[in-house]
Amino acid sequence: MSKTNQPHRLWMYENMVKSRAFEDAIKPAYLEGKTPRFNMARGPIPGEMHLSDGQEPCAVGVCAHLRESDTVTATHRPHHAAIAKGVDLDRMAAEIFGRDTGLSGGRGGHMHLFDASVNFACSGIIAQGMGPALGAAMAAKLRGSDAVAVAYIGEGAANQGAFHEVMNLASVWGAPLVIVIEDNGYGVSVSKASCTAVSRNADRAAAYAMPGIHIAGNDPDAIYDAAGEAIARARRGEGPSLIEIETSRLEGHFMGDQEAYRPEGEKDRLKAMDPIPRYRERLLADGIDAAELDACEKHAQQAVETAFAFARGSALPDPASAFTSVFVERTTA
Amino acid sequence: MNTATAIRKQTIAKAMSEALASEMERDPGVVVLGEDIGKLGGVFGNTGGLLERFGTERVFDTPISETGFIGAAVGMAGAGMRPVVELMFVDFFGVCMDAIYNLAAKQAYFSGGQVSCPMVLMTSVGGGYGDAGQHSQCLYATFGHLPGMKVVIPSNAHDAKGLMLAAIRDENPVVFMFHKALQGMGWLGTVAGSITDVPDGEYEVPIGKAGVAREGTDITLVGLGITVHHCLAAADALSREDGVEAEVIDIRTIAPLDRETILASVRKTGRVVVVDDDYLSCGLAGEVIASIAEAGIPLASPPQRISHPDIPIPFSPALEHAVLPNAEMTLAAARQSIGERA
Ligand SMILES: Cc1ncc(C[n+]2csc(CCOP(=O)(O)OP(=O)(O)O)c2C)c(N)n1
Numbered sequence: 001m002s003k004t005n006q007p008h009r010l011w012m013y014e015n016m017v018k019s020r021a022f023e024d025a026i027k028p029a030y031l032e033g034k035t036p037r038f039n040m041a042r043g044p045i046p047g048e049m050h051l052s053d054g055q056e057p058c059a060v061g062v063c064a065h066l067r068e069s070d071t072v073t074a075t076h077r078p079h080h081a082a083i084a085k086g087v088d089l090d091r092m093a094a095e096i097f098g099r100d101t102g103l104s105g106g107r108g109g110h111m112h113l114f115d116a117s118v119n120f121a122c123s124g125i126i127a128q129g130m131g132p133a134l135g136a137a138m139a140a141k142l143r144g145s146d147a148v149a150v151a152y153i154g155e156g157a158a159n160q161g162a163f164h165e166v167m168n169l170a171s172v173w174g175a176p177l178v179i180v181i182e183d184n185g186y187g188v189s190v191s192k193a194s195c196t197a198v199s200r201n202a203d204r205a206a207a208y209a210m211p212g213i214h215i216a217g218n219d220p221d222a223i224y225d226a227a228g229e230a231i232a233r234a235r236r237g238e239g240p241s242l243i244e245i246e247t248s249r250l251e252g253h254f255m256g257d258q259e260a261y262r263p264e265g266e267k268d269r270l271k272a273m274d275p276i277p278r279y280r281e282r283l284l285a286d287g288i289d290a291a292e293l294d295a296c297e298k299h300a301q302q303a304v305e306t307a308f309a310f311a312r313g314s315a316l317p318d319p320a321s322a323f324t325s326v327f328v329e330r331t332t333a
Numbered sequence: 334m335n336t337a338t339a340i341r342k343q344t345i346a347k348a349m350s351e352a353l354a355s356e357m358e359r360d361p362g363v364v365v366l367g368e369d370i371g372k373l374g375g376v377f378g379n380t381g382g383l384l385e386r387f388g389t390e391r392v393f394d395t396p397i398s399e400t401g402f403i404g405a406a407v408g409m410a411g412a413g414m415r416p417v418v419e420l421m422f423v424d425f426f427g428v429c430m431d432a433i434y435n436l437a438a439k440q441a442y443f444s445g446g447q448v449s450c451p452m453v454l455m456t457s458v459g460g461g462y463g464d465a466g467q468h469s470q471c472l473y474a475t476f477g478h479l480p481g482m483k484v485v486i487p488s489n490a491h492d493a494k495g496l497m498l499a500a501i502r503d504e505n506p507v508v509f510m511f512h513k514a515l516q517g518m519g520w521l522g523t524v525a526g527s528i529t530d531v532p533d534g535e536y537e538v539p540i541g542k543a544g545v546a547r548e549g550t551d552i553t554l555v556g557l558g559i560t561v562h563h564c565l566a567a568a569d570a571l572s573r574e575d576g577v578e579a580e581v582i583d584i585r586t587i588a589p590l591d592r593e594t595i596l597a598s599v600r601k602t603g604r605v606v607v608v609d610d611d612y613l614s615c616g617l618a619g620e621v622i623a624s625i626a627e628a629g630i631p632l633a634s635p636p637q638r639i640s641h642p643d644i645p646i647p648f649s650p651a652l653e654h655a656v657l658p659n660a661e662m663t664l665a666a667a668r669q670s671i672g673e674r675a
Pocket residue numbers: 075076077124125126153154155156157158184186187188249253368397399421425428
């Protein structure tokens with residue numbers, strides 16, 4: 001792909017930058033109250049924090065093809081996918097800060113972001129989004145809509161039972177589902193190579209009679225092309241696909257991870273291949289104006305600043321609200 | 334310090350790994366498997382050093398395939414080995430419970446005692462650090478409810494080592510819960526009282542026996558894991574500020590529950606507050622109080638229970654800390670109990 005001035009490429013660039021700016025704003029906020037001695041329980045954002053640095057291409061290359069009515073389920077590492085799917089950034093930041101203006105009033109936090117208005121959800125159990133994504137895809141199909149669903153999972157999740165059950169079901173049902181594996185090489189400390197029977201998870205698609213596409217290079221354009229085909233195929237009613245993307249986790253599994261399990265120098269090598277500056281260079285080489293890219297960066301930065309100001313300016317929830325939304329009231333007779 | 338009687342201060346994490354190492358040394362049938370338990374030494378530090386010492390033949394980092402590897406542990410146990418398998422957070426039991434409660438827990442019974450299942454399932458429990466509703470549950474009652482498994486939880490490092498030794502040597506499946514707030518991991522913060530003297534040599538803390546963590550005559554406070562520390566803090570305040578001497582019982586084994594130790598204390602004091610951080614309804618605290626009622630022990634005031642309310646554990650600290658049982662709630666309940674008559 002080398003045509004210039006393609007709006008989706010600027011969109012992808014802006015959203016990658018926005019996602020990274022979001023994570024860059026999370027880092028110091030998360031560490032507030034956790035220094036000098038790191039204690040996960042402390043500070044304005046307690047709990048685990050799984051950053052998506054390096055994995056932005058997987059989010060934008062796929063979500064560039066999605067509409068609001070399409071469903072995305074994401075993982076414990078959800079920020080990039082949420083941003084690319086158009087989740088309300090202010091309310092997302094507020095949720096992560098546990099504020100009453102958050103997407104779910106502070107009940108869920110960073111691993112449980114729900115924005116029903118754009119059909120986005122994520123959760124903390126490995127491969128857990130597979131079933132709900134399949135269900136959303138089937139709901140669309142049964143209702144005669146051409147909406148699709150995308151299930152994001154890590155490469156570690158491809159060894160979980162739910163992955164295999166849903167792959168089979170999706171194929172049997174001809175569901176408009178695209179399964180996207182973000183292969184960052186690790187599940188916490190365990191390398192993919194040491195715990196996965198195949199070197200490419202895309203090969204597993206053959207066992208379920210669906211296309212399996214492997215994409216190397218953590219390249220937004222290549223992901224865009226492959227995802228475009230898989231999503232169009234799903235919309236045409238031709239069934240599910242599996243896309244495996246080689247990507248990189250530029251931070252620890254979660255913040256505070258010492259990463260002693262990484263081979264010497266690995267992180268520096270990965271950081272040198274950071275997909276965002278690489279993409280900027282490519283866009284410039286393809287004749288896109290630097291001023292346009294600067295403007296994308298500025299928009300992204302402003303959106304993040306606004307979101308964090310909104311979050312910090314919001315109140316903590318009333319403790320009584322812990323007891324609401326456990327059930328919802330019946331709305332139909 | 335290598336004599337059998339040497340005593341050192343240790344964290345629960347260290348005490349668990351020491352117990353594992355000592356049993357692995359003694360019994361070649363003991364193997365350890367789970368996610369991140371090898372190279373990393375366990376997300377919660379309880380398998381530190383085992384891979385280096387015993388190698389990949391006995392310490393397996395597994396894929397994220399709990400149904401498979403916990404099922405495999407049942408098979409290993411049936412074949413005469415003694416697997417110790419980790420389910421990183423108890424919350425993840427949803428993907429693999431069948432192997433636990435329908436296989437491990439029933440192997441002895443279905444085989445008429447021909448096949449035992451000497452496996453240990455280590456699993457972390459508890460919240461309070463903002464990890465939200467899929468990483469903060471306790472599920473004591475869920476596991477305690479299902480017959481065929483023993484379920485233990487230490488409140489301190491001494492008991493952690495002794496319970497782990499006993500769990501590995503037991504002929505039956507033992508669910509070994511450990512509370513994240515007591516584990517002694519730097520990044521989680523640790524209740525100081527969980528770091529205790531730990532004898533160097535081998536010793537067992539018997540499964541099925543509760544402990545008396547503090548003696549007293551006026552009221553019985555019953556807890557487990559972290560809530561033992563809430564009870565001890567409340568007991569301290571009662572003694573200092575109210576001249577009331579509380580007895581604190583550490584349940585220590587959820588199944589089989591040591592009712593006798595609890596009943597003996599309540600017979601003596603006539604007042605009881607039970608504190609657990611699992612969900613309230615159909616829970617462990619209710620089970621303890623039912624046992625007291627069944628025994629017909631006359632009480633000077635109604636029994637009280639403090640548990641997590643019947644809602645998912647919320648993320649926001651403003652919500653989580655409002656609903657999670659703590660020392661203040663325990664003290665308030667105890668004071669109410671002292672002030673009331675039945
Ligand atoms: C069923 C289940 N098992 C274990 C975990 C603990 N856990 C959280 S993230 C993770 C690693 C996931 O690896 P991967 O799927 O590759 O995603 P990544 O973290 O690399 O994005 C593990 C083991 C979990 N959340 N759910």
